[in-house]
Amino acid sequence: MKYKPSDFNKVVRLGTIESVPNETNGNLQNTFIEAMALHYAPRTxxxxxxYTLLGTKLEDTVLIVIRHNASLQETMLAQLPDHxxxxxxxxxxxxxxxIIRYDIVTLKLNQRGVE
Structure with missing residues (x-):
C-alpha cells in the first residue's frame, strides 16, 4: 500500500463509552471518553x-487506513468527522x-445509544 501524507487529512477519535453522572441531575448517562485521536485516510x-459483501454482516461497513498503532483495540469506539x-x-x-506500516480498520455504524 502506498499512501501520501496528504491522504491522511481526516481525524478519527477513538475511545470507550463510560457511565458518567450528569452534572445537572446526577443520573448516569453513557458518554464517549476519548483515548486517542489519529489521522486517517478513507479507503474505498x-x-x-x-457486491461480494451484500447479505453479510460487513455489508454496511466503512474502511479507514491509519498508521500502525499497537494500542488500537476492537473494543474501542470510533467517532468520524460526521459525528x-x-x-x-x-x-x-x-x-x-x-518502516512505515498501515492498518486497515473496518467500522460499522453503532446502533446503541451514545450521548
Missing part, C-alpha cells in the same frame, strides 16, 4: 467487493517489515 471498495459513532468490526494490521 471496488464495486465487485461491495457518528462506529464499532470497530476488524483490524487488519500490516505485518510487513516496512
Amino acid at each position: 471498495r471496488t464495486m465487485t467487493q461491495q 457518528k459513532y462506529y464499532d470497530i468490526v476488524g483490524i487488519s494490521p500490516d505485518e510487513s517489515n516496512n
